[in-house]
Structure formats: structure tokens, C-alpha cells
Amino acid sequence: MADLPFRVLPRxxxxxxxxxxxxxRGELRFLRCQACGYYLHPPLPRCPECGxxxxxxxxxxxxxxxxxxxxxxxxxxxxxxxxxxxxxxxxEQADLRMTSNVIGCPPxxxxxxxxxxxxxEAHDDVFFPLFTPxxxxx
Amino acid sequence: MISGIGQSAVxxxxxxxxxxxxxxxxxxxxxxxxxxxxEVDGLxxxxxxxxxxxxFAGPGSPEVQxxxxxxxxxxxxxxxxAAQMAAVxxxxxxxxxxxxxxxxxxRTVTESSEQGTGGRQGIGMGGLGMGGGGKAPKxxxxxxxxxxxxxxxxxxxxxxNAQRHFHEFGTTPEQMAMIAINxxxxxxxxxxxxxxxxxxxxxxFASRMITTPFHLFDCDAPVDGSTALVVSAxxxxxxxxxxxxxxxxxxxxxxxxxxxxxxDDLTTMAARDAxxxxxxxxxxxxxxxxxxxxxxxxxxxxxxxxxxxGFCGKGESGPFIEGGERIAxxxxxxxxxxxxxxxxxxxHGFGFIHEAVLQLRGEAxxxxxxxxxxxxxxxxxxxxxxxxAMLLTREA
Ligand SMILES: [Zn+2]
Numbered sequence: 001m002a003d004l005p006f007r008v009l010p011r012x013x014x015x016x017x018x019x020x021x022x023x024x025r026g027e028l029r030f031l032r033c034q035a036c037g038y039y040l041h042p043p044l045p046r047c048p049e050c051g052x053x054x055x056x057x058x059x060x061x062x063x064x065x066x067x068x069x070x071x072x073x074x075x076x077x078x079x080x081x082x083x084x085x086x087x088x089x090x091x092e093q094a095d096l097r098m099t100s101n102v103i104g105c106p107p108x109x110x111x112x113x114x115x116x117x118x119x120x121e122a123h124d125d126v127f128f129p130l131f132t133p134x135x136x137x138x
Numbered sequence: 139m140i141s142g143i144g145q146s147a148v149x150x151x152x153x154x155x156x157x158x159x160x161x162x163x164x165x166x167x168x169x170x171x172x173x174x175x176x177e178v179d180g181l182x183x184x185x186x187x188x189x190x191x192x193x194f195a196g197p198g199s200p201e202v203q204x205x206x207x208x209x210x211x212x213x214x215x216x217x218x219x220a221a222q223m224a225a226v227x228x229x230x231x232x233x234x235x236x237x238x239x240x241x242x243x244x245r246t247v248t249e250s251s252e253q254g255t256g257g258r259q260g261i262g263m264g265g266l267g268m269g270g271g272g273k274a275p276k277x278x279x280x281x282x283x284x285x286x287x288x289x290x291x292x293x294x295x296x297x298x299n300a301q302r303h304f305h306e307f308g309t310t311p312e313q314m315a316m317i318a319i320n321x322x323x324x325x326x327x328x329x330x331x332x333x334x335x336x337x338x339x340x341x342x343f344a345s346r347m348i349t350t351p352f353h354l355f356d357c358d359a360p361v362d363g364s365t366a367l368v369v370s371a372x373x374x375x376x377x378x379x380x381x382x383x384x385x386x387x388x389x390x391x392x393x394x395x396x397x398x399x400x401x402d403d404l405t406t407m408a409a410r411d412a413x414x415x416x417x418x419x420x421x422x423x424x425x426x427x428x429x430x431x432x433x434x435x436x437x438x439x440x441x442x443x444x445x446x447x448g449f450c451g452k453g454e455s456g457p458f459i460e461g462g463e464r465i466a467x468x469x470x471x472x473x474x475x476x477x478x479x480x481x482x483x484x485x486h487g488f489g490f491i492h493e494a495v496l497q498l499r500g501e502a503x504x505x506x507x508x509x510x511x512x513x514x515x516x517x518x519x520x521x522x523x524x525x526x527a528m529l530l531t532r533e534a
Contacts, residue, residue: 005288007287007288008274008276008277008286009286010278010282011278011282013278016282042400067302067404068302068305069298070301070352071349072294072348076288076291085287087404095402097399099284099289128286130287
């Protein structure tokens with residue numbers, strides 16, 4: 001695991017622990033309203049769609065699509081460049097998306113619309129949800 | 139109305155303190171407004187002391203009040219609001235409410251001196267001992283959703299917006315380059331600008347890639363400098379020996395989700411809301427605007443503002459600026475006439491306000507818009523989920 005890039009770690013608390021540790025079980029989880037089914041990301045204590053307080057983590061398929069991508073060349077953290085930063089959208093809900101990295105292929109090959117699936121990079125107790133091209137990892 | 143403006147020296151690594159620069163700008167603005175320090179009864183700033191990375195915040199309002207021994211009826215400093223110009227909005231509201239008659243408003247940066255030679259820094263990295271064996275702190279709050287993915291800077295976050303714009307509308311790097319090239323062309327006429335050498339398209343593309351599609355020359359230039367202005371009650375206008383800038387309208391709306399990556403339409407972001415809001419507050423229209431001073435912390439942002447303010451259709455900013463003639467000093471919509479933050483320096487929003495007032499007063503020297511009296515200027519600040527706009531008019 002010497003190849004792991006440096007990463008700023010999230011500060012775990014009762015609101016976000018489910019998200020950052022679910023990768024240990026290979027799951028990508030988001031909060032979901034138990035009343036109306038709306039996925040909330042980032043997490044909130046109340047569903048903004050229906051007002052319900054019954055929100056709980058649920059796993060999604062882990063399949064997604066690159067909504068936008070930038071290839072970063074600048075050295076911010078002393079790590080290796082270039083790398084691809086992407087906003088990944090999920091089929092479970094039109095406005096469910098997150099910022100992440102696409103790895104497993106040269107960064108300049110990552111394009112909008114690319115089908116990706118989740119993979120995890122463990123740093124201590126935190127499992128970063130990253131994405132790889134579906135074709136390359138199938 | 140904006141009755142007076144002032145600016146300190148502006149430059150790379152001036153080696154002067156933020157308070158020192160702020161005093162220069164403030165004294166100039168107060169004198170320009172035709173008042174004395176004893177008449178200043180309000181004080182406002184963005185973002186307030188202690189905020190952000192090295193050199194970002196400038197002095198807080200208590201420090202400036204103490205330094206100038208102001209006797210205030212109203213004071214405010216803060217980072218939340220309709221972009222950097224929220225401090226001006228607040229001052230306008232305070233004057234309108236009768237809480238103050240003359241509000242000194244300032245924005246000071248010393249990012250050039252305090253960031254040193256280490257190059258552009260990202261949030262979460264600057265000043266935290268990275269590279270010196272230190273450990274970055276763990277990230278909570280909204281930054282946990284981008285910084286752990288090595289997306290450290292607004293450059294990265296806004297590059298994602300630009301890429302989506304390019305994808306949806308066929309916008310090209312050559313089109314976006316015109317924002318930077320136009321800015322440099324105008325900076326050549328501005329003695330206060332930090333980058334004044336001519337820039338060609340080849341120069342632009344030869345600058346190193348930061349994060350696609352942003353080259354170095356798409357990113358604004360950290361500087362040291364302070365900009366100040368005085369917002370006064372309109373009844374003060376006859377006491378001023380130059381034209382003043384009336385605040386005709388403010389655009390402060392934010393209707394989408396206030397997030398860098400969750401806003402519904404990444405290609406417009408919050409500028410869409412503030413821009414649309416602005417035109418609901420005035421009888422003027424985009425066709426009445428003589429000069430546009432639109433935030434270009436990254437070149438792409440000026441394009442989103444052109445669309446958001448209705449100078450062109452949604453997605454059409456690329457063709458609108460293509461070739462650069464339309465946005466040139468003598469074009470139909472002169473843009474960022476002082477050189478913007480890209481070439482005049484990152485005075486963080488307030489440089490645009492200062493320039494708009496100069497243009498309205500006809501005092502912009504070699505870069506004054508030729509061939510007409512500038513009657514209406516639009517100013518916009520911010521990018522991503524942060525946006526504010528103002529429409530200023532000349533009152534002689
Ligand atoms: Zn619900």
C-alpha cells in the first residue's frame with residue numbers, strides 16, 4: 001500500500017461515520033429518507049423533500065456515471081500528478097452525486113458520461129469511495 | 139450611493155501589513171467622498187478578521203476602527219452573503235435604514251506576501267505545515283466532501299463546472315482564453331495592474347496546466363492591496379466634487395443548493411440567481427449597460443456572469459467572446475477594463491467595484507471606455523455557490 005496517495009482525512013462524527021466507514025464492507029452508503037425514499041447527500045437530519053426525520057443509511061449499487069471531470073496537474077499536496085477529480089452521478093436518483101477520484105485508467109481518458117463503479121481506498125479506519133471505469137475493472 | 143473610492147498600492151509582495159494598506163485606502167476613500175474621519179459613522183468589511191488562509195482576510199473591522207479611531211453607529215464584517223460585495227450590500231442597507239450616513243467599506247488582501255513563493259495553495263493545505271513534516275488536520279463540515287479527494291482549491295471545483303459547460307455547449311479553450319487575453323490587453327493601460335506585458339494566444343496556451351481546462355493564466359494573481367469605498371446617503375451627493383455612483387439595484391438571490399458540487403446546474407451556479415434577481419430590481423436592461431466588471435477569479439467565471447446577466451443566452455458565452463472584439467474596450471460590451479483579477483491582481487471583488495466607479499466618473503485614464511459617457515455599469519462578484527451583483531449608475 002506504499003502507493004497510496006496522501007489524503008486529508010475526514011473528521012468522523014456521528015453524522016458522517018456511516019459514509020466514511022461503509023467501504024469496509026464494500027458498500028457505498030447514503031442517507032435515505034425512510035418515508036419518501038429520497039437520498040440525502042451530504043447527510044442531513046431531516047428529509048428536505050418530505051420533512052420526515054426518519055433518515056437512515058442505505059447502500060446503493062455503486063454504479064455511476066461521470067458527470068464532470070477535471071485532470072489536476074498542480075501540486076497541492078506533494079503527491080503524484082496528474083490525477084482525475086470527478087463528480088459522479090448515480091442512477092438511483094437524478095440529483096444524487098458526489099465529488100471523488102476516478103482511478104484505474106490514465107486520468108486524461110476519463111470523460112463525461114463514462115460508466116464507473118465504486119472501489120475503496122482504505123486509510124486507517126476511513127474508506128474513501130473512489131471510482132474505476134466499469135470496462136476496465138469488469 | 140458610492141461617494142468616494144480609494145486604493146492602496148497594489149502589487150506582488152509589497153511587504154507591508156494589511157492594516158497599513160487598509161489605512162491608505164480608507165483615508166483616500168474618505169477624502170474622495172468629501173468627508174472627514176469624524177463623519178464616518180459606519181464600517182463594513184468582507185470577510186472579517188481571521189478568516190481563510192494566509193493573507194486572505196485583511197484586518198477585521200475592530201482593528202480598522204481602532205486605527206482610525208472611528209465613532210460608529212453601525213459596523214459589520216462577515217464572509218457569508220452575496221459574495222465579497224456583500225459588505226457593500228450591507229452598507230447600502232444600513233444607510234437606507236438610517237443606521238449610518240457614511241459607511242466606510244474595505245477589502246484588503248496580503249496573499250502575495252503571506253503565501254510566499256510556494257505557489258498557489260489549496261484550502262486545507264495553506265499554512266498548515268504541509269511539506270514541513272506536519273500533518274494536515276482532519277476535515278469536517280462541507281470541505282470533507284471535496285478536499286479528501288485531493289480537490290483542494292476552487293480551481294478544481296470550478297474546473298468541474300467549466301468542463302461541464304464545455305461538454306454541454308461546445309465551449310472551447312480558445313474562446314475561454316479571450317477572457318484572459320482581454321484582461322491583459324486592458325491591464326496594459328492600467329498603471330496599478332500587476333501583469334501588463336502583452337499576452338498572445340500562444341502565450342496563454344504555453345502557460346502550465348493547473349487543472350483542466352484551466353491554465354495558469356486562467357487563474358487570478360494573488361497580490362497585496364486594499365480597496366476602500368464610502369457608501370453615503372444620497373443627500374450627500376451635492377457635497378461631492380465629482381460624479382457619484384448610485385446603487386441602482388442589487389442582485390443577492392441564492393436559490394440553488396449552496397454547494398460547490400450539489401448546485402443543480404453546474405454550468406451556471408449561483409450567478410444565475412443573483413443575475414436574474416438584479417434585473418427584477420430595476421427598470422434598466424442589459425442593453426443599457428455601458429461597461430461590465432465581472433468577477434474573473436477564474437476566467438470561466440466571467441463567462442458564467444455574461445450568461446447570468448443576460449448579455450448572451452445560456453451556454454452562449456463562448457461564441458459571445460470569441461475573437462475578443464465584442465468585449466474589448468471599444469467593443470459593444472467593454473469587459474474588465476482594468477485588467478480584472480487575472481492581470482490587475484486579486485483584490486477579491488472590490489477591484490471591480492473600484493473600476494466601475496472610475497469608469498462612471500470618467501476617471502479611468504487611458505483605459506476609459508472611449509466614445510461615450512459611461513452611464514451604467516454592472517459589477518459582479520463571486521463564483522460557484524457564491525454570487526452577488528450590483529448595477530451602478532452615474533449621477534453627475
Ligand atoms: Zn422524505
